[in-house]
């Protein structure tokens with residue numbers, strides 16, 4: 039049993055029920071501990087509250103020094119952490135190494151974003167000086183998803199700490215070991231007790247934290263279903279900041295391309311990287327009817343059938359590892375069956391390679407015939423739905439026919455067509471001749487509709503980690519040269 043809760047600088051055993059984490063590739067239990075109870079969440083909120091003022095009163099440079107030390111430690115432990123992420127998620131090591139690199143890169147980017155977006159600005163005035171400054175909210179909760187258990191929570195935690203907030207981190211119950219390893223590095227970096235706290239558990243732990251009156255904000259990355267619940271819960275609390283980064287039903291359109299292999303590469307990278315478990319993954323692919331479209335589709339099917347799926351530590355490395363769990367894999371196969379029952383045509387069948395593991399092969403369905411009945415759902419796995427179109431504007435309309443709006447892309451050699459597409463498509467990330475996954479941490483990251491709540495993350499995370507304070511200041515009061523009418527001194 040692991041002491042998996044980190045509260046007020048101490049590692050504690052959870053007082054709740056037992057939790058396990060299973061390696062979805064090797065089918066072994068790799069971590070066991072007990073969850074945090076509502077009382078332990080309460081202790082974490084108290085610890086974060088106590089730590090808040092001293093932490094906020096450190097200078098920015100003092101806080102930055104702790105965060106830079108954390109980045110150094112990530113560098114020193116990068117292989118170890120990449121392996122922990124791989125074991126817990128099933129993602130291949132080549133990919134988890136990039137996740138750790140993104141965690142390290144986040145520190146310098148967040149430092150720049152803090153200065154640029156929420157630093158101090160001074161404006162001259164006839165009498166005195168006007169300042170725009172930013173202050174931390176206080177105690178913030180960070181909720182993380184399982185697909186990037188290191189990088190995505192880190193994208194909230196680093197800017198939150200730099201801005202002077204204290205943090206209570208509730209990771210996904212599917213990736214507790216990654217959270218524990220990450221917190222061990224924060225502890226090693228010497229953060230004062232209570233500045234960062236970890237509460238591990240399932241939905242009850244999440245609910246206890248999200249509904250706790252002592253938090254000033256919640257930064258969430260996860261499914262739209264959970265995000266909407268949190269949004270309802272935060273209704274009536276206008277003073278609490280809620281940042282929601284949620285799912286998508288992301289379209290990718292193809293028209294007039296000359297390099298078929300390059301196009302197919304961008305499609306595969308958009309649809310199947312991380313076994314389709316990225317919020318930005320393309321779920322719907324629009325290909326023109328006719329011989330040009332046929333040639334692209336044929337090559338896509340050919341390449342997809344050859345995609346290597348395998349163990350995270352296999353040599354040579356596979357493109358796709360296991361999905362997060364056998365359950366998630368079975369759900370994807372069930373989703374494929376549901377679409378087939380509606381009348382979709384299977385082009386490449388997704389197969390669950392072993393019902394006890396998370397391994398599935400990538401699948402492609404032609405859903406053109408059922409476009410009007412297509413469920414507007416995020417199928418969070420390697421299942422791509424192809425729609426053949428004859429009119430480009432109609433294809434854009436169909437692409438926009440979703441409650442989500444995270445990422446979208448056009449693969450085309452026609453620059454004017456891209457301008458046309460850009461003006462009409464509705465999404466927070468719009469790419470041209472690049473995969474729609476792999477968003478940069480140096481850009482804002484977020485979606486519209488049910489993909490987010492207009493509090494973009496990554497480079498703009500600084501914005502939701504602090505609130506602006508406008509001040510007009512003068513060393514002492516002075517009498518104005520002219521008085522307003524009706525005043526006598």
Ligand SMILES: NC(=O)c1ccc[n+]([C@@H]2O[C@H](COP(=O)([O-])OP(=O)(O)OC[C@H]3O[C@@H](n4cnc5c(N)ncnc54)[C@H](O)[C@@H]3O)[C@@H](O)[C@H]2O)c1
Pocket residue numbers: 181182183184185186190208209210211239240241244245248259260261262263264265267283284285286316317318416418444484489
């Ligand atoms: N837009 C983005 O930046 C982004 C990035 C990664 C993943 N995602 C999305 O995340 C999803 C996959 O991640 P997931 O399955 O871990 O998400 P999830 O919504 O199931 O869980 C996210 C977090 O919320 C907690 N939680 C779940 N139910 C809760 C409740 N009722 N109250 C309080 N907390 C609760 C979980 O324990 C976890 O920590 C996909 O939909 C994906 O698109 C979005």
Ligand SMILES: O=CCC[C@H](NC(=O)CCC(=O)O)C(=O)O
Pocket residue numbers: 185186190193315316317318474475476477478479480483495496497
């Ligand atoms: O699964 C969702 C995130 C996918 C990932 N996005 C980012 O890494 C955004 C950048 C950041 O948060 O720093 C992607 O687009 O692949």
